[in-house]
Amino acid sequence: MPDDATPDPYTDPLAFGQRMQILRTRRGLSRPVVAGLLGMSPSWVKQVETGQIGMPKLPVILRIAELLRVRDLSDLTGDQSAPVELFVGPGHSRLPAVRNAVNALTLNADQEAPSTEHLAARLTKAWAARHQAANHREVLGELLPGLIRDAQLAVRQSDSASARRAAQAALSEVYSLAQFFIAYQPDPALLWRVAERGMVAAQESEDPHAIGVAAWLAAQAHRDTGPDHFDAADSMALEALAYMERFLPEADERVHAIAGALQFEAAYTAARRGESGTAWGWWDKAQATARHLSATYYHPVTSFSQAIMGAHAVTVAVELRAGGESVRQAVAADATAIPSRPRLARHRIEEARAYHLDGQAETALATLEKAHKAAPETIKYNGYARRIVLEETESKFPARRQRAAALAGQLGLLAA
Structure with missing residues (x-):
């Protein structure tokens, strides 16, 4: 490695502060910016990174991990004995089948491709199922291999320029559906491959x-x-x-x-x-x-x-880390107007982030419980929800710790 190369934070042994500094530098964030977003002083950040202050408590570690977009908590702490993935959910049991379908060449000339009208009807049903099912990843994981294969065949067997453009539009939509399944699962390369193929197919469609x-x-x-x-x-x-x-x-x-x-x-x-x-x-x-x-x-x-604009306002306020404004937007938003179960669950998570940012941890946990009720697979794969739950398992209030631990168990965050 050249002398001026950035060290690898995943190479042991490195202290917490060293890892934090390396990951912060890779994200292009200055100490004053990180300090402001954490509610600390730049000198505190410097003292942590230089080892003058030891590893912070879990709630602070989790805020740092969120800010630096650390996907596995052990990448920041250096403790490899109990890795906890924050922004990547567990691999779904149907992920290998979807991956295989994406990677297949689909050159079988003996199989007749369905019409684009047939593909469009299947896609309409697939999107409806995604919005209506609590276990939407399971539903998509079952449908996607066949849809990917048939849409690829439709493109290959198109007999005119207009038919090929229509088939490319359908294939692009299938890849869009696949991204909802693959997102936040432990295969970022597959996600990017699908995103790029979807963009290529969309451009070819001219739609x-x-x-x-x-x-x-x-x-x-x-x-x-x-x-x-x-x-x-x-x-x-x-x-x-x-x-x-x-x-x-x-x-x-x-x-x-x-x-x-x-x-x-x-x-x-x-x-x-x-x-x-x-x-x-x-x-x-x-x-x-x-x-x-x-x-x-x-x-x-x-x-x-x-109906979604109220939820979008909550997201903007939360990302700006405006606690009071986030709560005001959360109160104003009409969650009952959102017909999609996974999108409703996502909104509940954003509401929980608002309440947690505003110091209302009990309300945040109650809101995450609503998210779990709406769509368990959405909250299970959401890094922000996982971070809040893990942080509250360290609460000094026994009732809150118990509530967070119960939710952590439902999300699969606790070791068996």
Whole structure:
């Protein structure tokens, strides 16, 4: 390794402070920025990193892990004896079958491809099942191998340019569905492979809706990779919006909805940066787009709708770490208007983050219990929910510790 190379935080032995400094540097965050987001002083951060202060208590460690987007707590603490994955959920039992379907060549000329109309009908049912099922990953994991195979066959067996574009649009949508299954599971390479294939298929389709959906998912993938990829997330969302602009005057609600979803992605990324004015400015644009949709419209992929804007406001406030504003938005949002079980669970998690940020830990746990009731597989794979639960298992209040431990058991966070 060159003398000026950044050390590897996963090489033992390294102290907690050294690991924190290396991971902070890799994220491109300064000590003052980290200190501000943690509610500490820059000198405290320096003292921890230089070993003048020992490893903090678990609640602080978990806040640092969230800030640095550490996926496994042992990567930060150095304790490999009991790894705890924070932002990556457990591997689903159907993940290998989905992976195999993605990786297959599908060259079997003896099997006839279904029509794009047939694929579209299956996709409609698949999206409906995803929104209605509490165990939505199980449902998707069962459907995806066949959908991936048949959509690939449809592209290969297209007999005209127009048929091929239609098949590519269907294939792109199948890959979009697959990303909802693969996200936050322990195979990031597979997630990126599917995201890239979805974007290629969307571009080949020349369908503005397909391109918008693929860009929406790619923007999320970039943003969740960390601050170094925020510019890429913005570029993906803004370029897609610019491309779609000329189609909007005559577009149907699907295209308008994906445009609104992309506007919110720009708001989300700005909030992650801490840019309050920009974040709320983009939220306002998304809100204006939502108001042009019919009151009952709900986009099957992005969940964009009038009903979702309250939930989006909670997310913006939480990402800006505005505790009081986050709670005000959570109280104002109408969760009952969200028809999708996994999206409702995600909103409950964001509400829990708001309450936890505001120091209302008991309410946060109660809200996470609501998320678990709505869709257990959503909260099980959500790093923010896992972080809050783990932190509260260390609470000084016995009743709260017991409540958090019960939820940790349901999420599979406790060793058997």
